[in-house]
Amino acid sequence: MTLQTDLRHGAIQRTDLATWSPRAVRQAIRDRAWTGTTHGAARGRLQANLAVLPQRYAFDFLRFCLRNPRPCPVIDVTDPGSAEPTRAAPGADLRTDLSAYRIYRDGEMVAEVPDLKDVWTDDHVGFLLGCSLSFDEALDSAGIPMAHLRDTTSRVATYRSSIPCVPAGPFSGPMVVTMRPVPTSMVVRAVEVTGRYPLAHGAPVHIGDPAKIGITDLARPEFVKFDGIAEDQTPVFWGCGVTPQAVAMAARIPEMFTHSAGHMFVTDLALDGTPMP
Amino acid sequence: MTLQTDLRHGAIQRTDLATWSPRAVRQAIRDRAWTGTTHGAARGRLQANLAVLPQRYAFDFLRFCLRNPRPCPVIDVTDPGSAEPTRAAPGADLRTDLSAYRIYRDGEMVAEVPDLKDVWTDDHVGFLLGCSLSFDEALDSAGIPMAHLRDTTSRVATYRSSIPCVPAGPFSGPMVVTMRPVPTSMVVRAVEVTGRYPLAHGAPVHIGDPAKIGITDLARPEFVKFDGIAEDQTPVFWGCGVTPQAVAMAARIPEMFTHSAGHMFVTDLALDGTPMP
Numbered sequence: 001m002t003l004q005t006d007l008r009h010g011a012i013q014r015t016d017l018a019t020w021s022p023r024a025v026r027q028a029i030r031d032r033a034w035t036g037t038t039h040g041a042a043r044g045r046l047q048a049n050l051a052v053l054p055q056r057y058a059f060d061f062l063r064f065c066l067r068n069p070r071p072c073p074v075i076d077v078t079d080p081g082s083a084e085p086t087r088a089a090p091g092a093d094l095r096t097d098l099s100a101y102r103i104y105r106d107g108e109m110v111a112e113v114p115d116l117k118d119v120w121t122d123d124h125v126g127f128l129l130g131c132s133l134s135f136d137e138a139l140d141s142a143g144i145p146m147a148h149l150r151d152t153t154s155r156v157a158t159y160r161s162s163i164p165c166v167p168a169g170p171f172s173g174p175m176v177v178t179m180r181p182v183p184t185s186m187v188v189r190a191v192e193v194t195g196r197y198p199l200a201h202g203a204p205v206h207i208g209d210p211a212k213i214g215i216t217d218l219a220r221p222e223f224v225k226f227d228g229i230a231e232d233q234t235p236v237f238w239g240c241g242v243t244p245q246a247v248a249m250a251a252r253i254p255e256m257f258t259h260s261a262g263h264m265f266v267t268d269l270a271l272d273g274t275p276m277p
Numbered sequence: 278m279t280l281q282t283d284l285r286h287g288a289i290q291r292t293d294l295a296t297w298s299p300r301a302v303r304q305a306i307r308d309r310a311w312t313g314t315t316h317g318a319a320r321g322r323l324q325a326n327l328a329v330l331p332q333r334y335a336f337d338f339l340r341f342c343l344r345n346p347r348p349c350p351v352i353d354v355t356d357p358g359s360a361e362p363t364r365a366a367p368g369a370d371l372r373t374d375l376s377a378y379r380i381y382r383d384g385e386m387v388a389e390v391p392d393l394k395d396v397w398t399d400d401h402v403g404f405l406l407g408c409s410l411s412f413d414e415a416l417d418s419a420g421i422p423m424a425h426l427r428d429t430t431s432r433v434a435t436y437r438s439s440i441p442c443v444p445a446g447p448f449s450g451p452m453v454v455t456m457r458p459v460p461t462s463m464v465v466r467a468v469e470v471t472g473r474y475p476l477a478h479g480a481p482v483h484i485g486d487p488a489k490i491g492i493t494d495l496a497r498p499e500f501v502k503f504d505g506i507a508e509d510q511t512p513v514f515w516g517c518g519v520t521p522q523a524v525a526m527a528a529r530i531p532e533m534f535t536h537s538a539g540h541m542f543v544t545d546l547a548l549d550g551t552p553m554p
Contacts, residue, residue, distance in 0.1 A: 059336035063354050067364060077340050079445065086443070087344060166363070168356065 017041040022089065022266045026097040032114070035099050037262035039133060040149075046199060046271050047264040048075050048088065048128035049241040050098060051248065052116070052257035055080045058125040060169025064247065065129065067166035070239030071175050073130035073199045075267065081122035087275070088267040094126045100260035107252035116257055124257075131241045131264055132156070132178060134200040134271045135193070142193045144186050147227065156180060158223035158240055162214025163205060165243065170251040176242040177205060179218065181233040190236055199273045206237040213237065294318040299366065299543045303374040309391070312376050314539035316410060323476060323548050324541040325352050325365065325405035326518040327375060328525065329393070329534035332357045335402040337446025341524065342406065344443035347516030348452050350407035350476045352544065358399035364552070365544040371403045377537035384529035393534055401534075408518045408541055409433070409455060411477040411548045412470070419470045421463050424504065433457060435500035435517055439491025440482060442520065447528040453519040454482060456495065458510035467513055476550045483514040490514065 012034050017025055022042040028034040038047055053061055058080070065072035076088035083094040095116040103111040103119065113119075136156075140146040148154040156178045163175040182190045187207055195203035206213045218235060219226050223242060229235055248256050259265065270276050289311050294302055299319040305311040315324055330338055335357065342349035353365040360371040372393040380388040380396065390396075413433075417423040425431040433455045440452040459467045464484055472480035483490045495512060496503050500519060506512055525533050536542065547553050 055336075059332075059339065059357075062336065062339055063356070066351065066354065074343065077343065079340070080336075 014040055018043045022268050023091075025266045026089070026092055029099045030093070030096045035114070038099065038264045038266055039262060042266045043137070044271065045276070046075065046088075046267045046269040046273065047131055047133045048267055049131045049244075050094060050101075050257070050259040050265050051127045051129060051244055052094070052120070052124050053127070053248065053253065054255055055123050055125050057170070057253055060171055061127065061244070061248070063168035064165070064171040065127065065244060067168055068175070068239070068243065069198065070202060070205050071165070071177075071241065071243035072239075073201060075128040075130055075199055075269070075273070077128075078126040080125050083116075083120060083126060085126065085128055085265075085267070088128050088269055089265075090268070092265075094265065095120045098259050098263050098265050100263040102258045102260050104249060104256040104258070106254055107249040112260055119257065127244075128265055128267065129241055129244060130199040130201055132201050132238060133264060135197045138193050138197060138271065139180070139190060142189060144182055144190050144193070146180065154227050155224045157218070157221035157226040158242060159210075159215045159237075160222045160246075161206075161237070165247065170253070171247045173247040173250050174214075175205065176223070176240040176246055177213070177237040178240045179210075179221075179235050179237050181229040182236045184232055184234045187234050187236060194238065197271055199269075200271065201239045201241070204236050204238050208234055210235055210237075291317055295320045299545045300368075302543045303366070303369055306376045307370070307373045312391070315376065315541045315543055316539060319543045320414070321548065322553070323352065323365075323544045323546040323550065324408055324410045325544055326408045326521075327371060327378075327534070327536040327542050328404045328406060328521055329371070329397070329401050330404070330525070330530065331532055332400050332402050334447070334530055337448055338404065338521070338525070340445035341442070341448040342404065342521060344445055345452070345516070345520065346475065347479055347482050348442070348454075348518065348520035349516075350478060352405040352407055352476055352546070352550070354405075355403040357402050360393075360397060360403060362403065362405055362542075362544070365405050365546055366542075367545070369542075371542065372397045375536050375540050375542050377540040379535050379537050381526060381533040381535070383531055384526040389537055396534065405542055405544065406518055406521060407476040407478055409478050409515060410541060412474045415470050415474060415548065416457070416467060419466060421459055421467050421470070423457065431504050432501045434495070434498035434503040435519060436487075436492045436514075437499045437523070438483075438514070442524065447530070448524045450524040450527050451491075452482065453500070453517040453523055454490070454514040455517045456487075456498075456512050456514050458506040459513045461509055461511045464511050464513060471515065474548055476546075477548065478516045478518070481513050481515050485511055487512055487514075
């Protein structure tokens with residue numbers, strides 16, 4: 001099924017998206033032919049969290065991200081006012097090429113919108129930061145089952161840890177982490193596999209006892225939900241892309257735009273960040 | 278010989294410095310007990326180029342570096358006004374802990390000074406960028422002879438290539454590259470070894486025919502000098518830390534401070550960027 005056919009019939013299936021090029025996925029989103037999440041789209045390409053900030057916060061925010069590469073791996077940063085991520089996806093437009101966005105003002109979410117065309121100004125800078133969607137596939141392929149890739153009711157539990165981020169300017173706060181139950185015999189493998197993808201959060205930040213990083217009850221995540229952990233599994237924690245949003249909200253910066261949960265930006269890059277045609 | 282003894286006697290030898298801690302080397306420099314280059318000092322630790330710019334250029338310059346990681350690998354960026362590189366060397370002071378500095382105004386070098394105490398203001402941002410001193414040792418240890426590490430008259434020839442840097446704000450221009458003659462049978466090994474040190478410029482940017490990257494005569498480098506290349510050697514080119522200085526000079530920014538050639542900042546980090554005690 002070609003993109004043209006899909007668009008004419010308005011009948012794109014998620015399974016179709018897996019084999020599409022990143023450019024075709026972004027075009028379908030730009031045309032509102034696909035308005036869903038991007039999980040599984042353009043398989044093998046790096047997907048990214050979006051954060052858009054006023055220019056006067058951009059240097060502080062970029063330093064924050066560089067100082068905290070596990071939760072905030074920097075994939076691309078636009079020129080002020082430009083919505084084109086020239087490294088991650090030349091020709092793309094960050095105002096229209098994600099399927100849903102959130103608008104925050106003074107640290108509070110005030111709207112969820114289908115595009116940023118009316119709000120983006122010459123003063124805005126776009127940041128693309130790594131997300132773990134990409135390495136979940138790599139873990140699963142390596143024989144470490146990621147239930148949430150198959151079971152649509154399954155989720156990745158997310159916690160506010162006691163690990164302090166390295167601050168920069170107004171941005172500071174604890175690292176938000178995701179937890180994946182990993183068969184204890186495969187924990188080393190999980191470190192090796194994810195360590196290959198530093199742009200998708202890379203290696204874990206903690207293995208084992210949740211209390212060691214300030215998580216008192218695994219069953220009560222701060223975000224998303226907990227699906228349980230078996231006797232022969234070890235909880236493994238990775239830096240989470242919610243971290244930069246959380247610190248920006250805590251800093252109550254006057255304006256920030258982000259992707260909506262699951263509605264990522266699909267880059268042209270391979271999972272390891274290599275540019276691909 | 279301890280640092281205290283050295284300082285008392287003012288008789289530090291370069292060979293002493295090799296085994297000193299980075300902190301001890303920086304203290305000796307701060308105390309003006311060592312005013313020479315840092316080649317061979319605190320062996321096994323990452324050394325860095327310094328660039329200091331007014332804050333209003335810092336975000337553009339940082340984007341430039343991130344977009345051109347081969348010539349400009351970012352090791353650390355200070356908070357505006359702070360001279361402490363908190364990641365690379367907590368407690369260090371970029372105003373005093375290098376043994377010689379250059380001051381540029383409007384793109385021209387106007388002075389070479391022993392410290393930045395009188396010129397550093399709350400408006401300055403310090404950038405530590407990778408230099409190849411570190412990977413030269415790794416190449417040499419891997420059996421790829423680096424003549425300039427042993428022969429004090431030998432140098433690494435440096436050229437302005439035709440490879441364009443990815444621009445950011447006022448910063449743009451060609452990549453400056455270094456050339457090392459590598460035994461042809463060891464070119465692959467040279468790629469593997471240097472690829473492990475992305476913070477020291479990483480893998481080469483070109484192998485072989487200099488004309489392919491706009492270098493018409495190997496014997497006439499733009500910087501430093503050419504020591505010849507043998508029949509069984511291949512010229513291998515790496516991104517060079519002169520690049521960011523060259524683009525900042527070309528942009529004629531009103532003020533920039535840098536290290537003097539060979540007078541690097543000695544970080545606490547391992548060669549691969551890992552923090553070390």
